[in-house]
Amino acid sequence: MIEVTLLGTGSPIPDPDRAGPSTLVRAGGQTFLVDCGRGVQQRLAATGSGANALSALLLTHLHSDHIADLGDVIITRWVTTFVPDPAPLQIIGPPGTADVVNATLRAFGHDIGYRIAHHADLTAPPPVEVHECTEGTVWDRDGVRILVAPTDHRPVTPTIGFRVEHAGASVVLAGDTVPCESLDRLATGAGALVHTVIRKDLVNQLPMQRIRDICDYHSSVEEAAATAARAGVGILILTHYVPGIAAGTEDEWRALAASAFDRQIELGDDLHRVEVHPGVCARSRS
Numbered sequence: 001m002i003e004v005t006l007l008g009t010g011s012p013i014p015d016p017d018r019a020g021p022s023t024l025v026r027a028g029g030q031t032f033l034v035d036c037g038r039g040v041q042q043r044l045a046a047t048g049s050g051a052n053a054l055s056a057l058l059l060t061h062l063h064s065d066h067i068a069d070l071g072d073v074i075i076t077r078w079v080t081t082f083v084p085d086p087a088p089l090q091i092i093g094p095p096g097t098a099d100v101v102n103a104t105l106r107a108f109g110h111d112i113g114y115r116i117a118h119h120a121d122l123t124a125p126p127p128v129e130v131h132e133c134t135e136g137t138v139w140d141r142d143g144v145r146i147l148v149a150p151t152d153h154r155p156v157t158p159t160i161g162f163r164v165e166h167a168g169a170s171v172v173l174a175g176d177t178v179p180c181e182s183l184d185r186l187a188t189g190a191g192a193l194v195h196t197v198i199r200k201d202l203v204n205q206l207p208m209q210r211i212r213d214i215c216d217y218h219s220s221v222e223e224a225a226a227t228a229a230r231a232g233v234g235i236l237i238l239t240h241y242v243p244g245i246a247a248g249t250e251d252e253w254r255a256l257a258a259s260a261f262d263r264q265i266e267l268g269d270d271l272h273r274v275e276v277h278p279g280v281c282a283r284s285r286s
């Protein structure tokens, strides 16, 4: 079984009830944080997990809303890991990730210096290991395999999606993307597809062109559902709602998804949890 928890279902627009984009994936005793938007660690704490429990941090792309709390995750893991000689935090993301991680470590350089000066058992900066990739197998440990494929969020490039596989169960995390062939391939036959969505019907009515601009590089609810249908996934999990789902309108969002996808649809608030079991896929991966 793979467990998916929507830690943050918000977007770049601050929302009192929704943290920034982030999803927790637990499989075979391993814990993966996918993106680390605003407020992620409060939600992580609510699941009983924490930065020091992560097997790896997976980044779909380097937009600010998806990496807002990167520094907090790196520093908190460092100061709350009490074993001597701790293993480096594994960070897997698209090319550019090493740049961002190095710049983040520089930004926290003063803090890192203070803590090393203050605590005898902290003798080195936070250990991190960055893996940049756009395609292929990026993780294969103790029964958990993670594959990567490019997505299409242009002009943001490169961007990637992840497929986590464990004991016959599989979950694909699309990140921000318009429908594209490589995502279709990555998601083929998966147990679940976690997809970010925007309501283009609502966003296109807003008077600000800068807000309407976001329609051209995201999937609508119907487009994400059509991707799920083409790939034959078992469960469609929607997140990163733009605009945030207004009270009482969940069924409207669900109906839009159901117009293109006739299997299980999941959406909800932060900390919504979905279990993905083996054998829910409609057809095997080709």
Ligand SMILES: [Zn+2]
Pocket: 061, 063, 153, 156, 176
């Ligand atoms: Zn984005």
Ligand SMILES: [Zn+2]
Pocket: 011, 012, 021, 063, 065, 066, 176, 196, 240
């Ligand atoms: Zn985003």
